[in-house]
Amino acid sequence: MSASFTLDKILDVVGPSEFEGDRDRVVLGPSSLTEASSDNISFLADAKHVFLAASTKAGCLVISQKLRSETMAYGGAKIFVGNAQEAWAKVLGLWERELLGPPWGIDEKAVVSRTAKLGKNVSIGALTVIEDKVQIADGTVIYPQCYIGRDVAIGADSVIYPQVVIRERCRIGNRVIIQPGAIIGGDGFGFVPANGRHVKVPQIGIVEIEDDVEIGANATIDRAMMGATRIGAGTKLDNLVHVGHNSVLGKHCLMAGQAGLAGSVTLGDGVVMGGQVAIKDHTKIASGTMIGGQAGVIGDIKTKDVLMGTPAMNLRQFMKLQALINKLPEIYDFVKKRSPADTPDGR
């Protein structure tokens, strides 16, 4: 770690809290409870880690208020907060900013069209290509080797990591983070049969990504045939996620690694899906639905539910059937034992 902060500075970013200790104490970096030394800060958000806090060497802890009484024995500085995970995220953010370094402005090896409009404090990395009429708002950072196609608009304070492609005319909101290698606005997979061939349907729509979205490494979000494929504000997509053309995702959804939406899927708000989930084309999923890893959803989910399996069903139903499948040996024994006696031909 290359930076150090006083507890005073840390208390400043954490927000409302109660503090026990010395504000001038210097912390060299964040660490886990088990690996921390006395120069480190760590955190306790979960009751099941109380036993680790008892023996940690960390010089300071961010502690969930509800665990206050269980940390009496801990001798270091204590920061009590309502949401320790959120506070911890803020602490990590202090070091992250140091580690990522300051914005660098427009690199002389960036290839920026004269018709592009760049806001204040925009950074563009070496060998990034910014095509004609691109608009980039204040404070956005674009790392090296990205491709920003013609007429793309990117909001303020977004971060685009290396080798991201955003094809022509797509819209990206404010405070959006796009991890390396993600592809925004590739053609949707649209073909019509004609004379035994697949004739391409041109995909002239776009992708719209709203504010505060994060897109994972090597994820792909296809442009719409017409209109827009849309990712709602605050939604987070993990690595290698695929979003088919004309899909519309609500706000604050989560899609874990390698999950995929076929075309024209609609997700409500707050839909959460595990890794490798697949949703059939033209399916609608109600807000708040949770879908377990590897599930395959092939029909509309009209009210909030917890789903599992392929084809996906209610989790309790899935567990029940799974338990009964495990009883099949017993069931079959029963049937086999009775079959010859019951049937006159003694098969």
Next chain:
Amino acid sequence: MSASFTLDKILDVVGPSEFEGDRDRVVLGPSSLTEASSDNISFLADAKHVFLAASTKAGCLVISQKLRSETMAYGGAKIFVGNAQEAWAKVLGLWERELLGPPWGIDEKAVVSRTAKLGKNVSIGALTVIEDKVQIADGTVIYPQCYIGRDVAIGADSVIYPQVVIRERCRIGNRVIIQPGAIIGGDGFGFVPANGRHVKVPQIGIVEIEDDVEIGANATIDRAMMGATRIGAGTKLDNLVHVGHNSVLGKHCLMAGQAGLAGSVTLGDGVVMGGQVAIKDHTKIASGTMIGGQAGVIGDIKTKDVLMGTPAMNLRQFMKLQALINKLPEIYDFVKKRSPADTPDGR
């Protein structure tokens, strides 16, 4: 939309059709039935959308001949065609060409070997690397930041979007489209066990992509150990599809998003697979076979079939077993109720 066309021009690209309306009318862009305004053109290919056509504001419709009688009430211009979806693809193509803009020739920031041979009207984008002895035929467009390895050959009128990698010696046909981030010719996943380690088997074969193929964003097609991994003419692969080394795909196949073929898989012609399908190595799939999303095929499919599930089986069989699994509570109730009474030991 940045372009407008007269219906006369549109009729020209649509091909054989019957027309009712004013050929001089100007259309500003294509749109869906529900979102169209009077300056838009839309289409009706499916009987279930007739009710939308009744209230659309579109100034012109491309209409399937078979739905002719159901559009008497529609007051705009009408273009009747045999295959409305195909005609619609042609209409979209008019605007797509405008939106993508004209070819730009060889960008001065492209890095092109002096030993590369470029045909007429080839476009090479900024920061694309063209290695020694590459051959690119007439009219092919390569967007910025692609890597075209030594001795690669690319046919005519192909489109390679940004940040595509085509490693050494691979062959790409005519009218091939490769979406951003796809990797053609990475090493196959070949290792032999020796002394508790995995020893790499060098992959000195290539990838051959025939005419009219489309490859999705961030898809990966591995080079063969020896010989070639081959994608047959007219086959379309969606985003994040994986094709293992020495696999051979027939003509006019479709692989939806995140589907994958292990090594040495053989697909006949016209094989269609849904998203996240997986095919075991050395498996042969008969022409015309359709494989449902997330299915896992672990044995040869010798005659055309419709498959579902892992391990994959005939769709009807899958549906039947699925229905019976749903009856397991009933079955188990039956068994439980009779077990104590039937067995003398009353277990």
Next chain:
Amino acid sequence: MSASFTLDKILDVVGPSEFEGDRDRVVLGPSSLTEASSDNISFLADAKHVFLAASTKAGCLVISQKLRSETMAYGGAKIFVGNAQEAWAKVLGLWERELLGPPWGIDEKAVVSRTAKLGKNVSIGALTVIEDKVQIADGTVIYPQCYIGRDVAIGADSVIYPQVVIRERCRIGNRVIIQPGAIIGGDGFGFVPANGRHVKVPQIGIVEIEDDVEIGANATIDRAMMGATRIGAGTKLDNLVHVGHNSVLGKHCLMAGQAGLAGSVTLGDGVVMGGQVAIKDHTKIASGTMIGGQAGVIGDIKTKDVLMGTPAMNLRQFMKLQALINKLPEIYDFVKKRSPADTPDGR
């Protein structure tokens, strides 16, 4: 093929062997048994290919010692070895080196920070970006258009193919191979709920890749929240594999195409998984465990096992239950036949 070698040279790379034939004979290239001509070398490692060896036109064969007696009839030169697959890998390696060509040094179009430290015989391709304080050891080859972030260290004799991203501070070992488009060190997928939103947890850890690892095309390995995501020595990951943050993989594991690990997964040594396998977060898998394609592991595997299915279970158990599921029609017939007679109300 652009190179030829004498059998003398080939015997030299193969290592300990017995030879029958003419050491001065020239071989133009490796080939399969069925496609070889008399100028080619081929190999026989598997008893089931003996019949192909009987009719091959190859001028020379690498033959497994244990099949010696079955190749009496073959008239070409013979190289008998203990491990024919391993020997064959060495033969292919001869041609691979020729095909890939010599190292090229530092391309004048590479963008290399003055604070980077490069060892001897390092090659850096055109338009690759090497950020500040990067260290690259002797003999490592980095192809064009890669991004090597600040403070990254790469060992000796590694090969990084085009368009690989290695984000800041990650460590790469010796003799590591990274296929095109792979992303090392993207942010882990970490969010905490706060006020109905997902608040990003900064990911300030790194990725550590030990010696002799291979990473497939477009694979993604996320950096840790704190500490390191670690890939053990000799482990090989196929294309489009996803490794979540803080996962730790043992030595000599194999993950086939599109397999994925959620966060904080621990794999022992020698774990082998098929394509599209998914492992739940915080799961521990015992050394030597084998996991069949598309399986989903949702709990710790404490002793070496062979697994299949979602949720994953022992293979034999899976096969047994699968067989019983196939008997459900018979079971249900039995139940249906008896239900009305058995129940007084004749339901």
